[in-house]
Amino acid sequence: MFEPQAMTKVIIAGSKDYMGVAIDALHNHNVVHITDFVDEDDDFKIGKPYASATKLSQRAVSLRSIASYLGITGKEDIPNTYPQGAIADEVDEKTERLNFEVTQVTDKISDTNSRIKDINDKKRLLDPLKSFDLPLELYSGYRSLAVFVGTLKGPPMIGDITPDYELETVPYGKGHAIALFVPREFEDDVLKRLQDQSYSALSLPKMAGTPKDLLADLDSQRSELEFEKEKSQQDLEALRKRYIDYILASDEYLSIATQKAEAPLRFATTKNAFIIEGWIPTKKLENVQSDVDRATEGHVMVATDASEAVNVEKVPIALENPMPSEPFEVLVRAFSLPRYNEIDPTTFVALIYPFLFALMLGDIGYGIVIIGIGLIVRRMLKSKGIRDLAAILVYAGVITLVFGLIYNEFFGVALVGAGGLILPAYAYPTVPRFDNVLTLLLVTLVIGILMLTLGYVLGFINEYRQHGLKHAAFAKMSWLLMLYGGVVVIIEILPPLTTGTAISISPALVGGVVLLVIGLLFLLLDEGILGIAELPSLLSNVLSYSRLLSIGIASAGIALAVNRLSYALFIDRGGVWIIFGVLMLIVGHAVNTALGILDSGLQSLRLHYVEFFTKFYRGGGMKYKPFGYERRYTEEQ
């Protein structure tokens, strides 16, 4: 709970003849975190993958290309799982057949697509000529005539070159479409003139008939092709429906088989033996030992290795927290995994995070909404990370509700007491936020001091375990002493400073100064003169907690503004205006809820990461990745 899972270093060694059996056994357990072997020398070489690996990965590639044609993402659910053996027997033949079937359809679709594109090109060329009645074959093949077909900016002016010409022209787009026939000898002059008017020639397709008829014909061809394409796509959809289960299951089977076949790349091998170095969660060690022993009939040994002093940076980290606080691991992981000899702060985050969140948001209405959102998201979505965040939201919502009762706020209005929604005669003692700003400011600062204290205490424990008592006292106790010395001094000198009276030397003040001096001394011994540069951060860390108040007041202020505005602008007018007023209430509070979740969530997180974690937590642990696979579509026999 307060530490990452205990890990035991293991050396798994045996004869190569039993390597396959051992890999199967380890893979099934899905608990051994293998440390890749890298330091090759004369005796130990990196193992060679099984020969099947190449073929398996080729199969996997072709299967995945089929899956992508069929739009299968690999996240779908299937009703039944496949027994692994059934796939192993038929995967080669079936994948090949499937590949053939799918390729046939996809080829047909791409063929149809290219034909449709062809038709579109032709249509684009014929379109300018659609109002000319001249059949297409008459635009070319003259000995004495030059023909210009194309578009240009305005109607062509060639009367001064030759009066002897035939012109068809029609406004087209921003310019004109023309078909111009002139005697051959004027071809060059006319071309030059046309080019001055941005003439662009159309290279006409070789077809017969008037453009109008041709266009109609092309249209009907195209709709036929589109119908065919639609049909092919339906075929593809049918294939997807028929084979999705098989594709998902065999993809999983191939992934697992490839993983196993390539596993020796992570082992050290000699001529006849293999050695795996890795980590197993201590509580699962015996189970693995006995299973591997049984599967390989004693030919492969799982030995624990305690010879080497544990190098904490190399131990993989698996967090281990009971169900209620487990979702909060996601917040710790987002910062960094703890090292092996560090405290796992998840439990503290689970206790403090929702509290800080609720202290800021604090509203019965918003609390209920947030609980609802959390529960719905948790039910609807499957992703582990999102579900964890939703669970955190539910916790935060419950405590937000509690703080709402304390603040007596329901969507920004008072719930009970005079002016409240219910129980006007009875008011339990509440703490309305707007009337208690200074008190709450003080409360937030006290929370800050307590959290920093907890941080330094945890830091003390960490340092004590890693570097001994002396270092722990210098590095963490120093700050703790200065924190409390500083607090006492400020309490003693602040009132006289604000009222302008003389500061009296009280025993408390002397005690505070003494604490400060001892703390400073420790700090100097630990970090030297540079440590002093860090001193102001102590003050800013404590003051930073005042955001708990300010963000809360901002959120309550927005709620208040939404309520007042919607009443003043709409609801008080009565009639249909009430609808607008209610609409404004809903939208306004929805926006404020979203802002509240985002802001309170991030600020609470920040108070953990920046002010709290920096006092004791370094992180940088390596993630525990067991050798194995979480099966979803297949099952072992």
Add this chain to the structure above:
Amino acid sequence: MVDPIGGGMVALAAGIAVGATGIGAALGEQMIGSAAVGAMAEDESFFGRGLVMTVIPESIVIFGLVVALILLFVTMPTI
């Protein structure tokens, strides 16, 4: 009875304290934030540390806020 001009001045001062420090913090966070997002694009595990670094300038606005609160709730009633 609050002196209207003095009270107005105190309210203005509180506003400036929050507003100006807000601008300062925003300028700082803008630079650090864009760098942190860049680093996160390279390596997603940078999120935690990136967030920590991005919000460092925020202390400035918190100081401004504390000054404003003291102005409004401690100084204002004495005028």
